[in-house]
Amino acid sequence: MTLLVRLTPPYPVLIAPGLLGGLAGHIAQRRLALIADSHTDTLFGDTVQAGLERPDKAVVRLVVPAGEASKSFDQLAALLEAMVEAGLDRQSAVVALGGGVVSDLAGFAAACFMRGIAFYACPTSLLAMVDASVGGKTGLNLPQGKNLVGAFWQPRAVFADVEALRTLPEREFRQGAVEVFKHGLLSDPWLLEHFFDPRFAPHGPSDFLATMISRAIKVKADIVAADPLEQGPRAYLNLGHTLGHALEAHSRHRLAHGDAVAYGLIFAALLAKQRGWSDETARLRQLIAWLKPAPLEVASFDELLPYLYRDKKNLAGKLRFVLLPRPTQPTLVEDITEAELRAAWRALQEVL
Amino acid sequence: MTLLVRLTPPYPVLIAPGLLGGLAGHIAQRRLALIADSHTDTLFGDTVQAGLERPDKAVVRLVVPAGEASKSFDQLAALLEAMVEAGLDRQSAVVALGGGVVSDLAGFAAACFMRGIAFYACPTSLLAMVDASVGGKTGLNLPQGKNLVGAFWQPRAVFADVEALRTLPEREFRQGAVEVFKHGLLSDPWLLEHFFDPRFAPHGPSDFLATMISRAIKVKADIVAADPLEQGPRAYLNLGHTLGHALEAHSRHRLAHGDAVAYGLIFAALLAKQRGWSDETARLRQLIAWLKPAPLEVASFDELLPYLYRDKKNLAGKLRFVLLPRPTQPTLVEDITEAELRAAWRALQEVL
Numbered sequence: 268m269t270l271l272v273r274l275t276p277p278y279p280v281l282i283a284p285g286l287l288g289g290l291a292g293h294i295a296q297r298r299l300a301l302i303a304d305s306h307t308d309t310l311f312g313d314t315v316q317a318g319l320e321r322p323d324k325a326v327v328r329l330v331v332p333a334g335e336a337s338k339s340f341d342q343l344a345a346l347l348e349a350m351v352e353a354g355l356d357r358q359s360a361v362v363a364l365g366g367g368v369v370s371d372l373a374g375f376a377a378a379c380f381m382r383g384i385a386f387y388a389c390p391t392s393l394l395a396m397v398d399a400s401v402g403g404k405t406g407l408n409l410p411q412g413k414n415l416v417g418a419f420w421q422p423r424a425v426f427a428d429v430e431a432l433r434t435l436p437e438r439e440f441r442q443g444a445v446e447v448f449k450h451g452l453l454s455d456p457w458l459l460e461h462f463f464d465p466r467f468a469p470h471g472p473s474d475f476l477a478t479m480i481s482r483a484i485k486v487k488a489d490i491v492a493a494d495p496l497e498q499g500p501r502a503y504l505n506l507g508h509t510l511g512h513a514l515e516a517h518s519r520h521r522l523a524h525g526d527a528v529a530y531g532l533i534f535a536a537l538l539a540k541q542r543g544w545s546d547e548t549a550r551l552r553q554l555i556a557w558l559k560p561a562p563l564e565v566a567s568f569d570e571l572l573p574y575l576y577r578d579k580k581n582l583a584g585k586l587r588f589v590l591l592p593r594p595t596q597p598t599l600v601e602d603i604t605e606a607e608l609r610a611a612w613r614a615l616q617e618v619l
Numbered sequence: 620m621t622l623l624v625r626l627t628p629p630y631p632v633l634i635a636p637g638l639l640g641g642l643a644g645h646i647a648q649r650r651l652a653l654i655a656d657s658h659t660d661t662l663f664g665d666t667v668q669a670g671l672e673r674p675d676k677a678v679v680r681l682v683v684p685a686g687e688a689s690k691s692f693d694q695l696a697a698l699l700e701a702m703v704e705a706g707l708d709r710q711s712a713v714v715a716l717g718g719g720v721v722s723d724l725a726g727f728a729a730a731c732f733m734r735g736i737a738f739y740a741c742p743t744s745l746l747a748m749v750d751a752s753v754g755g756k757t758g759l760n761l762p763q764g765k766n767l768v769g770a771f772w773q774p775r776a777v778f779a780d781v782e783a784l785r786t787l788p789e790r791e792f793r794q795g796a797v798e799v800f801k802h803g804l805l806s807d808p809w810l811l812e813h814f815f816d817p818r819f820a821p822h823g824p825s826d827f828l829a830t831m832i833s834r835a836i837k838v839k840a841d842i843v844a845a846d847p848l849e850q851g852p853r854a855y856l857n858l859g860h861t862l863g864h865a866l867e868a869h870s871r872h873r874l875a876h877g878d879a880v881a882y883g884l885i886f887a888a889l890l891a892k893q894r895g896w897s898d899e900t901a902r903l904r905q906l907i908a909w910l911k912p913a914p915l916e917v918a919s920f921d922e923l924l925p926y927l928y929r930d931k932k933n934l935a936g937k938l939r940f941v942l943l944p945r946p947t948q949p950t951l952v953e954d955i956t957e958a959e960l961r962a963a964w965r966a967l968q969e970v971l
Binding site: 340343344347348351352375378379380381382383404405406409410411412415416417418419496497 | 692695699700703727730731732733756757758761762764767768769770848
């Protein structure tokens with residue numbers, strides 16, 4: 268199936284099994300840098316290259332080490348220099364093959380090579396399909412924090428091959444699924460109703476996976492289209508991420524992103540419940556039971572506070588939480604008190 | 620005087636004496652990184668900082684070494700890390716204080732810090748005022764070539780303080796003046812008529828300098844507004860630069876930019892003349908006499924050819940020259956033969 272992200276210009280997200288082997292027909296540029304990490308290059312590199320190369324199309328394969336550490340200026344500079352050496356010019360394109368790390372880094376390389384060239388994304392993890400591939404966020408990390416450098420650079424097209432998920436460990440699939448759950452909470456109850464269906468798994472049937480994924484992408488695509496530069500409603504996508512990011516940073520990124528966001532989602536639900544708003548805590552306990560996140564290693568809430576105040580989305584030192592006063596009606600709440608936070612933190616310990 | 624660059628959104632270029640000491644009223648952001656090089660920081664840093672700081676406005680001064688070598692990933696990363704440490708966030712701004720190197724580097728830092736924050740330019744050289752400060756080109760160099768990395772990132776405002784020119788060596792002033800001459804050739808004969816006026820000098824009267832500069836900026840601003848991403852008519856600004864860039868690269872950048880472009884302008888005029896088009900060679904000989912460029916050190920035209928073919932503006936291996944079939948009527952010519960180039964090169968040796 269194909270979904271249109273209504274930005275200027277609009278671009279398609281294709282979701283189907285077997286896409287990765289036949290990209291040449293979808294990509295007009297004739298000089299391409301295919302950027303993958305050591306893992307995705309091994310798994311899919313040959314297939315993608317074979318499906319891209321034509322007598323009039325040259326592909327240079329560039330590989331970065333798998334893992335978050337590749338989102339660095341060193342890797343970026345190495346990629347850009349290799350692109351010059353390979354003869355890429357302003358009419359060329361970058362094709363990213365991998366998860367969020369590859370798409371963030373390769374997307375930023377496309378954004379700044381000769382001040383910007385065409386970019387295509389082939390997300391291979393569930394998280395990258397439903398999150399990183401739509402929205403145009405690209406970038407890298409600094410020693411001081413993640414994603415502090417980057418650009419908004421929209422892809423020309425996104426190719427989500429559900430067969431790529433077959434290679435994903437169950438645990439990593441479930442990590443990515445947390446974002447699908449979040450998108451369901453934000454605006455698609457159908458996703459929540461089908462979330463715990465056993466077919467929603469790495470080896471589930473392609474058509475079911477494609478439906479789940481395309482519905483999850485549509486939630487994000489609609490929000491991004493309404494706010495491409497993250498100045499307003501796009502903040503809703505941050506549901507569960509305020510505490511989530513603090514937990515990740517506090518753990519020095521040993522806590523996985525999905526685990527952290529799942530804790531963040533239930534924390535946000537507890538905050539809403541305390542205010543007498545909608546009570547989503549039951550389904551979120553179900554999510555936690557399904558996900559089996561690593562246990563929280565936070566001795567006291569005071570340890571977390573500095574990380575909460577450091578969030579990139581805060582303005583002028585005020586904490587901002589996305590909450591759901593009513594189902595599928597997110598709101599940005601800026602008057603959360605520290606007392607509310609402490610009460611929700613205590614409640615979180617009880618429900619876990 | 621104030622000139623409006625008609626992009627989306629439009630932004631003003633202020634041209635006046637004494638601007639640098641009173642910027643606070645023009646810049647709304649409250650956390651600012653003032654980025655200069657070792658030279659401009661010494662000359663103007665204290666003045667600008669004093670004119671910016673307010674009880675509610677904090678300024679962090681960041682200094683890079685003077686010179687082209689600062690347009691590197693190392694310097695960029697150092698700036699971005701310092702900006703994080705200084706507590707800058709998405710609502711903060713970068714103020715560039717210096718010539719083209721500082722504005723390219725600081726502009727790119729603004730473009731990619733937290734995916735883009737506000738940028739203000741205070742050009743302090745004539746070249747930066749009439750060229751680098753308008754157009755939104757930012758970036759840095761790779762070992763393989765100049766400006767291969769960057770972003771289009773428009774400033775919120777440009778402050779051209781003509782008093783800053785007082786500190787400019789005559790030779791550097793004249794280097795920058797070559798671009799003023801080019802803008803005159805492209806579309807403002809008034810600039811050519813007044814170009815050799817002795818008042819057009821570092822110590823010339825402020826009102827005369829401001830008039831020359833604002834007319835020169837207007838030429839570029841109008842072209843850029845018609846083509847912000849350099850897909851069409853903006854190529855006209857490349858008049859004289861095809862050969863100019865080749866000469867610079869061939870000399871390993873020992874030949875100054877103004878000198879190289881002056882040679883390129885007369886070369887383009889000779890190409891046009893050979894085709895029976897307008898003959899601007901007389902005024903260009905006058906420009907060369909006034910500029911006194913470093914002599915050309917090219918043993919034979921064959922040495923230059925590979926550098927010509929490497930130009931970023933070429934498409935699919937074809938050489939593209941901007942020429943003037945008639946005064947102020949630039950055209951992009953794509954069918955120049957090697958024989959024409961060789962003839963013009965011989966003619967150039969004769970007129971020098």
